[in-house]
Amino acid sequence: MANIDFGIVDRRSMHLYYDKLYTTRQKRPPLKALTLLTDLKVEELREILSKRRTISRSYTANIASLGESLYKVSLQRIIGLQYIKNEVILDAENEGAWIILTDADSYFITHVLERFFEKLYPMVSRMYLNYSQMCSLLENIRESAHASTTQTFFTIKRERRKPTKERIFPQKKETEFLWGEDVDEEISRVISEGFIVKVNRLDFLLTDERNAIFLKAQITRKGLSKLMFGSFSAFYQNVVLKTIDYGRDRRNFYDKRERSVDKGVPRLHPLQINYTVDFRNDELSDFAKKISASYSTSVIHGGNPYFVANLCDYEDGSSFGVAVLGNAVTVTPLTRATPAAVSRLLHRIQEIMGDGDISSVETRVF
Amino acid sequence: MLSLLTLQQDCVRDYRRYADTVAVLSAIYHILRGTPFAADYIGVEAKLRNSDGGTVTPDIVAMYESRKKGLVFELKWSLPFSEELLEKEVKKLRKYALTCSQWKNSEGKVDYHDFILICHIEDSQRLLDKISKIATEKEFDFLTSEGFAVWTWTISAARGGERKEHLIISKIYGKHRNNTIENIVKQPTGLILPEEALTYLRSFFNFIREKPPVHYTMIMLIQHVFSQFQDPRRDRAVYELTTDMIYEKAKILFPSWHEFDIDTLQIKRGWISEALKTMFALNMIGKPLGKSESWLIPIPTLRTRKSIEYVLCKKLSRYQLKITKKPSRIGRPRTKPIKFKMHPKMKKLDDYL
Numbered sequence: 154m155a156n157i158d159f160g161i162v163d164r165r166s167m168h169l170y171y172d173k174l175y176t177t178r179q180k181r182p183p184l185k186a187l188t189l190l191t192d193l194k195v196e197e198l199r200e201i202l203s204k205r206r207t208i209s210r211s212y213t214a215n216i217a218s219l220g221e222s223l224y225k226v227s228l229q230r231i232i233g234l235q236y237i238k239n240e241v242i243l244d245a246e247n248e249g250a251w252i253i254l255t256d257a258d259s260y261f262i263t264h265v266l267e268r269f270f271e272k273l274y275p276m277v278s279r280m281y282l283n284y285s286q287m288c289s290l291l292e293n294i295r296e297s298a299h300a301s302t303t304q305t306f307f308t309i310k311r312e313r314r315k316p317t318k319e320r321i322f323p324q325k326k327e328t329e330f331l332w333g334e335d336v337d338e339e340i341s342r343v344i345s346e347g348f349i350v351k352v353n354r355l356d357f358l359l360t361d362e363r364n365a366i367f368l369k370a371q372i373t374r375k376g377l378s379k380l381m382f383g384s385f386s387a388f389y390q391n392v393v394l395k396t397i398d399y400g401r402d403r404r405n406f407y408d409k410r411e412r413s414v415d416k417g418v419p420r421l422h423p424l425q426i427n428y429t430v431d432f433r434n435d436e437l438s439d440f441a442k443k444i445s446a447s448y449s450t451s452v453i454h455g456g457n458p459y460f461v462a463n464l465c466d467y468e469d470g471s472s473f474g475v476a477v478l479g480n481a482v483t484v485t486p487l488t489r490a491t492p493a494a495v496s497r498l499l500h501r502i503q504e505i506m507g508d509g510d511i512s513s514v515e516t517r518v519f
Numbered sequence: 520m521l522s523l524l525t526l527q528q529d530c531v532r533d534y535r536r537y538a539d540t541v542a543v544l545s546a547i548y549h550i551l552r553g554t555p556f557a558a559d560y561i562g563v564e565a566k567l568r569n570s571d572g573g574t575v576t577p578d579i580v581a582m583y584e585s586r587k588k589g590l591v592f593e594l595k596w597s598l599p600f601s602e603e604l605l606e607k608e609v610k611k612l613r614k615y616a617l618t619c620s621q622w623k624n625s626e627g628k629v630d631y632h633d634f635i636l637i638c639h640i641e642d643s644q645r646l647l648d649k650i651s652k653i654a655t656e657k658e659f660d661f662l663t664s665e666g667f668a669v670w671t672w673t674i675s676a677a678r679g680g681e682r683k684e685h686l687i688i689s690k691i692y693g694k695h696r697n698n699t700i701e702n703i704v705k706q707p708t709g710l711i712l713p714e715e716a717l718t719y720l721r722s723f724f725n726f727i728r729e730k731p732p733v734h735y736t737m738i739m740l741i742q743h744v745f746s747q748f749q750d751p752r753r754d755r756a757v758y759e760l761t762t763d764m765i766y767e768k769a770k771i772l773f774p775s776w777h778e779f780d781i782d783t784l785q786i787k788r789g790w791i792s793e794a795l796k797t798m799f800a801l802n803m804i805g806k807p808l809g810k811s812e813s814w815l816i817p818i819p820t821l822r823t824r825k826s827i828e829y830v831l832c833k834k835l836s837r838y839q840l841k842i843t844k845k846p847s848r849i850g851r852p853r854t855k856p857i858k859f860k861m862h863p864k865m866k867k868l869d870d871y872l
Contacts, residue, residue: 204753275751412722414771423719445826449819451738452826453538459674459684459717461538462826463742467819470746476718479683483718488743488771514719 164221167242167254171385174256183371183379185262186393187253189270190400190493191277195224195245201276208272212265222246226253230265237265249404250397251277267375275469278493280376280400281500283508284340284352287372290399291334291355298391300359300367307331307355309340311348312507314436328353340508344429349507359383359391372396406513407492407499411471412485421516423474423485424495426502426509431480434458436506440477443505448498463487469494475502482506483514523836530832533597533732536639540596542721543637543672544578546686546712547592549720551581557699558583558590564728564783567591569617576783577615578728582629583697589622589632590697591615594727598642605649609662612636616661633666633695640671643691650692668693670704674717686712725772726787734831736794741820741827744769749818757817759807765814766791801834 161167171184193201195216202209215227222245229238241255253266270277282290284307295302312326331339343350352374359368368383370392378396380388410422432440437456444450449465460477471494474485482502486495499511521529544563551560558581565580579592593615599605615634622629638646646669654662661667669692675685689709695701704710713720725739747768748758766788773787795814798804805815823830 201752207754412771419723421719421722423722441826446824449742449821449823450826451534451742451828453535454674457676461717461721463738465742465746465819467822469751470749470818472743472746474719474722476721478714478717481718485719485722487722488768489747514715516719 161219161225161242163219164223164246167223168386168389171254171380175380175382175385175388178382182256182258183381184254184256184385184388186378186380186388186396187255187262187266187270188280188376188378188393188396188400189251189253189277190249190280190404191251192249193276195222195243195251198273201273205272208269212269212272214269216243228265228269230269232264237261239265241266247394247397249401252393252397262377267377274497275466275491275493278496280396280403281496282372282374282376283500283503283511284350285508285510286399286403287352287355287374288335290372290396291357293395293399294357294359294391297395298359298368298387300361300391302334302357303360303366305332305334305355305357307336308353309343310351310353311343312351314347314349314433341429344507351504351508359387368392376400403496404492407495410486410495411490412487421485423483423514423516424499424511425514426482426484426499426506426511428480428482428506428509432458432477432506437477440505444475444501447501464498466494466498469497471495471498473498482509523833523840526836526839527829527832530732530734530835531828534735534738534828534832537596537727537731537735538721539672539674540594540639541724541727542686542716543688544594544727545720545723546716547579547637547688548723549716550712551579557703558697559586563724566783567619568621569614569619571614571617573614575614575619576728577634583699587630588696589619589629590695590700591632591634593634593636594729595636595638595642596727596729596731598638598646600645602649605645606653609646609649609653610659613659613661616667631666631696633668633697634661635668635670635695637670637672637688640673643669643671647692662693665694666696668695675711683714684717685714686716688712726790730786730790733794733797734828734835736790737798737831738827739772740765740769740791740794740798743772745816745818745820748816755817755819755822757805757815760814760816762788762792762795762812762814765795797835801838803834 161170174181175184198214198216202214211231213229217225219225224243224245225240226243227238227240229236239255239257239261241253241257244252244254253270255262255266257266271279291302307330309329309331310326311329329343340350354371354373356371358366359370360366368387368391369381370383370388371379371381372392376396378392410424413420434457437458437460441450441452441456441460441462444462444464449467451463453461453463456477462475463472464475465472469491471490472487473490474487476483484495484498484502503509548560548563551558561580561582563579564576567575567577567580569575577591578594581590582588583590593612599608619629619632622632650662650669653659668690670688671691672686672688675687687709688704690704744765748760750756769791795804799806799814803820804817807813807815821827821830
């Protein structure tokens with residue numbers, strides 16, 4: 154169990170400690186920085202936990218302030234008869250975002266830390282990235298660090314599209330590494346072989362003008378950045394803060410998209426996820442089943458081969474119209490649509506259908 | 520009596536048919552707004568006064584030829600299967616064909632107007648049969664005159680990757696006098712509506728003028744209205760809401776609300792009230808004691824891994840079967856009737872009188 158009672162008492166000591174730890178060549182668990190988008194104050198967390206029985210039943214969070222918007226959070230979850238406990242640093246300095254820093258093991262990250270903050274949705278939302286967004290973020294990181302990247306590789310999850318005749322159950326998910334910064338062709342190849350592709354994480358090395366490696370890091374699909382080697386300050390400035398900036402941009406892009414009525418004329422602000430191949434009937438019926446499991450769904454056309462449904466987010470109350478036609482999924486935010494709910498829905502759709510290109514649909518204004 | 524499965528299937532079909540008819544309304548609205556050379560869009564659910572002194576509220580009203588001529592669209596999401604009811608429905612259409620006495624334009628009065636009825640292709644044959652019968656009656660000769668047309672809509676199926684699905688409108692009966700629109704619709708392929716009609720445009724409107732099936736309103740309330748009251752800081756909770764509060768939030772779902780008069784507002788409010796009462800009958804929501812216009816609504820109201828229309832239609836069908844089922848007596852009565860035997864020494868009642 155990682156312990157952070159080693160002298161992190163303020164922001165400066167935190168930087169010094171992690172700088173020292175990750176600039177020495179030694180095998181150790183990477184430092185994880187979980188990026189969360191929220192307008193919540195850390196002090197409000199206690200009140201929310203008291204209101205949400207579903208969280209407080211199995212999680213305990215003790216928050217101690219270290220000053221300068223830095224907090225030490227002791228997080229515990231009961232899983233079966235076990236208590237899984239660890240301490241993390243919560244950095245709330247950046248407006249509209251929290252950064253959770255820890256070098257705890259991946260079991261704690263997956264089963265306690267990520268779950269806890271996922272349960273705080275919609276007040277706290279995760280940052281979701283697909284392939285094209287990861288590429289844009291990498292470009293931003295390069296620009297910010299005035300560096301170039303080497304040994305870049307994407308880890309993808311591929312899942313075979315359901316064959317129409319031979320049905321294999323359960324569908325096998327496979328992992329593949331795609332080397333390079335631009336793997337469009339490689340992804341197209343995998344898709345043409347009949348797979349659904351989701352980019353899971355991106356590993357990269359940042360090198361300076363003398364070709365010396367100064368940072369080895371990773372960004373994942375769900376906004377978790379990892380520092381394997383290098384200066385913490387450089388990681389914080391160039392990776393973590395750039396991820397937050399990118400997240401804020403995305404949030405603005407998803408904001409104010411609900412259906413409105415202006416002088417009796419309805420206004421819509423739909424979004425589209427575009428793919429390179431058309432969807433098949435069985436994929437659409439599969440989509441209907443999977444999306445109904447996590448959203449309140451009323452299906453108007455069930456996918457033969459056109460799918461239309463109205464969706465409502467149980468936790469947030471945001472509602473959407475979703476249509477799948479040809480090679481595109483159109484998401485139309487309806488009566489209420491928070492950026493967190495839009496982002497989560499787009500992520501969920503891409504989890505089922507694979508990564509696509511998200512764009513705004515230009516509607517005609519009368 | 521219909522089986523539970525049949526009732527459920529009909530219920531789901533009705534929900535989908537209504538939703539598709541709303542999509543057709545949105546598509547026509549979009550075309551009229553986007554192609555002003557064909558006709559000038561005037562309004563959705565605009566009120567017109569006809570020569571009978573009554574008022575009509577068609578789904579869409581437009582004008583053409585320098586606003587000298589009118590165009591009226593009426594959408595029917597479903598037509599009755601009963602011959603008698605269908606006849607009644609067709610006869611009711613007369614009110615749209617009558618001269619609109621107070622329909623004015625900038626230069627004076629509108630010369631005349633055309634009336635287009637739009638229905639689903641499955642209802643078209645029954646409708647045409649009925650029209651041909653009724654048209655023989657002198658009172659309903661508008662059915663054969665120029666200026667009345669029937670259009671149908673359907674969603675085309677894609678063929679082996681050749682083309683995508685489309686929402687197609689085709690003319691099946693009559694003729695109207697707007698040549699631009701007439702020429703487009705009378706083509707063998709019909710009027711192929713833009714792809715957006717099947718994707719985001721269908722969210723433009725949520726209701727047509729005709730009353731929706733009650734479960735359609737219920738789904739609209741659950742997904743788009745109740746969720747607006749949800750406090751994201753809390754877990755699933757029960758909220759006390761009045762019909763007025765719900766109705767205020769639901770206003771955004773109805774087209775051109777600001778133009779509506781009291782009667783129309785009451786009609787729409789009635790749909791919401793009916794949906795709330797049905798939900799109460801299905802034990803989905805509660806009612807606080809002594810407050811007639813208040814409801815206790817759990818939000819999220821219906822949590823299921825299946826699609827909501829199936830779950831709701833199953834509940835509704837079960838309820839419908841329960842209330843229509845006659846109580847039957849099976850087996851012998853549980854108690855024996857008491858037989859009264861008079862003792863020979865007992866006096867008869869007559870002796871006292």
